Amino acid sequence: MVSANTELAFDRKIEGDVIVSRVDAVINWIRTNSVWPMPMGLACCAIELMAVGTGRFDIARFGAEVMRFSPRQADCMIVAGTVTYKMAPQVRRIYDQMCAPKWVIAMGACASSGGMYRSYATLQGVDRILPVNVYISGCPPRPEALLDALIKLQSKIKREPSGKNLFVA
Amino acid sequence: MSAAATALKTRFPEVTDRVSGDHAAVNVPSDGILAALSFLRDEQGFDHLADLTAIDWAEGAVPRFTVVYHLFSTARHDYLRVAAACTGDDSAPLAPSVVSLWPGANWHEREAYDMFGIKFEGHPDLRRILMWDGYPYHPLRKEFPLAGIEAPLPDLEIAEETKAKVLAAPMAGGPFVASSGEMNLTEAEPRAKDQSWNERKEKPE
Numbered sequence: 576m577v578s579a580n581t582e583l584a585f586d587r588k589i590e591g592d593v594i595v596s597r598v599d600a601v602i603n604w605i606r607t608n609s610v611w612p613m614p615m616g617l618a619c620c621a622i623e624l625m626a627v628g629t630g631r632f633d634i635a636r637f638g639a640e641v642m643r644f645s646p647r648q649a650d651c652m653i654v655a656g657t658v659t660y661k662m663a664p665q666v667r668r669i670y671d672q673m674c675a676p677k678w679v680i681a682m683g684a685c686a687s688s689g690g691m692y693r694s695y696a697t698l699q700g701v702d703r704i705l706p707v708n709v710y711i712s713g714c715p716p717r718p719e720a721l722l723d724a725l726i727k728l729q730s731k732i733k734r735e736p737s738g739k740n741l742f743v744a
Numbered sequence: 745m746s747a748a749a750t751a752l753k754t755r756f757p758e759v760t761d762r763v764s765g766d767h768a769a770v771n772v773p774s775d776g777i778l779a780a781l782s783f784l785r786d787e788q789g790f791d792h793l794a795d796l797t798a799i800d801w802a803e804g805a806v807p808r809f810t811v812v813y814h815l816f817s818t819a820r821h822d823y824l825r826v827a828a829a830c831t832g833d834d835s836a837p838l839a840p841s842v843v844s845l846w847p848g849a850n851w852h853e854r855e856a857y858d859m860f861g862i863k864f865e866g867h868p869d870l871r872r873i874l875m876w877d878g879y880p881y882h883p884l885r886k887e888f889p890l891a892g893i894e895a896p897l898p899d900l901e902i903a904e905e906t907k908a909k910v911l912a913a914p915m916a917g918g919p920f921v922a923s924s925g926e927m928n929l930t931e932a933e934p935r936a937k938d939q940s941w942n943e944r945k946e947k948p949e
Contacts, residue, residue: 660910661876664899667906693913695883695892696875704906 598738606650606676606737607729608638613649613673615666618656620683620715632718637725646672651728652705653721657685658698667704676740678732680724681707684714748788748817748824756780762827769825774807777828778840781813785845790815790824793842796852798830798860802886809837809862830862841867859884891915916942 612634614624627634634640643649646669658666670679681701684690687710689699701707708731709724716724746768753759756776762769772780784790795814801807807829815824832838841864842849853864854873861882864870871877876898881888895910897903917936924932941947 661874661898663908664897664902667902668899689913693915694890695881695888695910695913697913698908699911699913703908704902 599736602737603733603735607732610639610651610725611641611643611649612639613646613652614642615652615654615669616656617658617662618685620655623715623718624653624655624682624721627718627721632722634722634725637722639725647674649673650676651678651680653680653682654686654701655682657690657692658701659696660698663698663704666701670705678708678728679705680728681710682721683711683716690714746822746824748784748822751788752780752784755783764825767823767825769827772826772828774828774831781826781842781845784815784824789817789819791818792816793846793848796849796856798856798862800860800884800886808834809860811839811856811862837862838865840865843867861885914943
């Protein structure tokens with residue numbers, strides 16, 4: 576009779592100091608839980624973005640509390656607000672300055688589609704100048720919606736072929 | 745009729761009353777506007793230029809553009825609105841700058857220049873203030889559609905990389921009408937009156 580092995584976890588006595596895993600899993604695990612956002616606050620959505628950092632909503636629970644105001648240190652641009660045509664080239668330049676891998680969240684109606692500003696002055700969606708990973712509806716979205724978007728982005732990051740991408744220029 | 749307007753009309757007989765729903769308002773001929781405003785500031789105590797704006801009376805109208813000065817006196821607690829037609833032609837209307845009288849006029853005049861294309865003579869730094877330098881239109885003119893006119897992005901390098909440009913954005917499905925009365929908010933939301941057209945499908949005439 577074979578007894579059931581109940582020790583399914585890592586066992587130091589058997590395996591020593593070696594852990595075997597897939598490189599994708601390791602890289603994605605690290606990236607998923609340390610997303611450093613670049614707060615691209617352009618309008619009222621930025622106020623909700625600030626609320627997400629407070630203790631009540633606490634984006635730190637998801638490892639994304641390190642808001643970096645330098646694009647060189649950030650890897651997820653949160654476009655929060657109305658992108659005017661005058662501002663659009665600067666948004667794109669800041670995105671270009673971020674180190675890969677990098678992601679973009681379009682927060683709110685304006686960043687996603689121009690929102691209520693169907694006029695001569697407003698870019699009709701930030702996806703016309705940079706690749707967006709997650710869109711958030713709302714005007715402005717609740718802080719919970721941004722957390723939901725972050726979780727969706729994390730699940731996308733988990734599925735990335737990161738190991739293969741290491742060898743892609 | 746305010747005391748200041750009466751004094752102005754006594755001093756400058758060519759000044760006329762202007763229809764107004766609230767404060768006193770006067771029309772001043774364009775060649776005498778600086779003298780009239782100087783008089784109001786120095787002798788009538790209008791030390792604050794509350795606003796400076798412009799009106800486009802539509803293509804073909806004479807005069808096409810009017811500049812409106814909203815004056816306030818902090819000593820008398822009195823408002824006075826002064827309007828003066830622009831000189832020059834439709835493409836480049838002219839008005840004298842009042843930055844020398846009220847330094848606060850600087851950005852107001854830049855905005856009026858940006859939106860209407862009115863050249864303020866004597867302005868120290870007449871650049872666009874809202875739209876970017878090099879934008880080819882003046883958006884608040886009557887011939888300019890709200891949706892906009894196709895134009896290149898302000899930054900040519902980014903424009904080339906992203907292939908994006910300033911595009912006309914018509915109100916797809918518009919006009920939008922909100923319902924009123926006792927109903928829930930979902931039903932009261934603004935809805936398109938005519939949903940048969942959008943950006944890709946032309947609006948039926």
